[in-house]
Amino acid sequence: MTQEELDALMNEDIDDLDASELTDEAEEIEVEEEQVIEKKSVKTDDKPLGYSEETAHHWPLPATDENKMVHQLDNVTKESEEKASEIFDIIEGVSNELMAKEENVNNVMEVLNSNIELFTKLSEKFPDVEAFKIQLEKNESALNDTIEAVETLQNSGDAIMSVMDIMQYQDIHRQKIERVINVMRALSRYMNSLFECKIEDEKRVSSAQHIVGDTHNDIASMDEIEALLEQFGSK
Template sequence: MTQEELDALMNGDIDLEGGYEEEAEVNETPAASDEPAGDDPYNELDPDKYRVSAMHSWPPPPPTDDNKMVHQLDDVTKESEQKATEIFDLIEGISNDLGKGEKDVKALQAIIQSNLELFTTLSAKFPHIEAFKTQLSENEKAAHGLKDVLDMLQNGGDTIMNIMDIMQYQDIHRQKIERVINVMRALSTYMNHLFAGKIDDSKRVSSAVHLPGDNTTEDVVSSEDIEALLASFGQK
């Protein structure tokens, strides 16, 4: 009901029984929308269908678990810590394998060194036997190959240590996020205390639909106001 219709009702220009019922029937007729209903998720009132986008400022995100900031940050820190632990476990396994390989190579080097000493002595005592010289040459090649493998394993171990040092920053980032969470929680607690009232919300008087100076509700009269107005007419 517009302000003009309300004025006409108060002046007696509209029949209370016929006019109001007729207007109610008109109001019950759904108004045709100027814009076709589309599949735009930003116009949906269902919070499960809402999609956050930087291109839309209204309506604001509903307070679901997917949009609660502290809830999301808690999930990030928890999942990050879990994944970091899994990565550390994998790195530790690789480091253990490299350490075991290094020990095995050193054991083989000891055997090769013993062979070198043996074939060096045999080649010196029996220079006319080519087999001793051949085995001496082959063991020397094996010794050089084992040295290269040992260097590679040791370099791999050093790289693993560097990776573990870098992964420490993951924990630092988690601590930074937790600091942000604590600040947000402190601000939330502060705001709750700041806006706390002595009257329970269920006992508070509802807000007025229209106040002088409002632009968007100047022609709006609530159904409660109309019922109260009709009741006052009936008492006269």
Template sequence: MTQEELDALMNGDVDLDLETEAEVKTEESNTEEDALMLEDVKIADYKPNPSVVWPPPPPNQEHKVVHQLDDVTKDSELKATEMMDKLESINNFFADSESLLKEINKAIEKNIDIFSKLNEKFPNVESFSEALELNNQAKKSSKEIVGNLQSGQDEVMMAMDAMQYQDIHRQKIERVINVMRALSRYMSSLFEGKIDDKKRVSSAVHIEGDSTADVVSNDDIEALIASLGQK
């Protein structure tokens, strides 16, 4: 019994014989509020301190382990899918560019054929020889571009293969989640009682030997009983 409870008894505000319906409802309401307190704890109410082990983080949405792991697997899978789609688009751009270069190479080959004949027929015309040289250089550059595009496609394929780690990590995280859920069910079953928690007697605020502050001594209780008997 606290000092506040003792004062209430002394003032006659509390009936010792009967517990009113309002008090019962108040206790039930307090019990429900206590049960919901853990769910409604805001992240701002908890300040993590690496040097302090207790109390642990509140079991709100930000600290529920399985929820967090589920979010990690979900978000990672979404981002991995987006990354694979981007890599596939890049690979398609490379393939399309290679096809376009093949068409350009056909035109270059035609130009080389024409300017070769013109240069043979008119060796003194410098423009024909210059045009032939430019087309030969363009053909060489085109081959280098095709080689670079093919190398880019190879790199994309290797990146796609490397992205397979995401699926492996997802499977490992799901394995951890399943183990944690199994442990949770085991612990719940281990500590399960025959009496409903709502019907259990609440814990004592103070037990003899505790260092609880603001409690009423036996002398105070005896004095209270004596004063009530005089009324």
């Protein structure tokens, strides 16, 4: 075998070795990725260790969106703020309409005042003409009704302003709820830091089903065990 053939053979072995090493490394990476995915799937499970349908009544309510207190309070503040904004928009629209109508009524009052002034002069100049007197009385009556309408519009505007002032308390309530949320979140972070550990739950030893002093009757008592042993001994 020549030196060239030997070199070619060595190069082929090296290439085969590199390919096998790359294949092994790829397989190891795939295995590690699968393990990471399995760990993530275990961690994303919200059920506590030892929880099952049979033992569900021993556990508090599950941590769903319906039972998460902070989540519910956030929804309350969000929904109340949205509804309050809608109410403010409606009240503002009504207030603007009242102001516009009040301006229109004031224009009508100017016309009625001018009519009253005109029919007053005509009645004085032509006292025998009953039509002037009748129109004068009608305009005076219409003016009184218009004045009452203006007063009603003004009172309604004042009432709407009072409602808007009262609605400001909704923002105060929102701030109080947010304060409660912040306190709860601070307590949650403190409790998490207080109970955190470096050992994963999957690596811990399972808890004993019965400890001396437990009141449940899931296992046999000492008397029952002794009676059972006596039965076996008698046989």
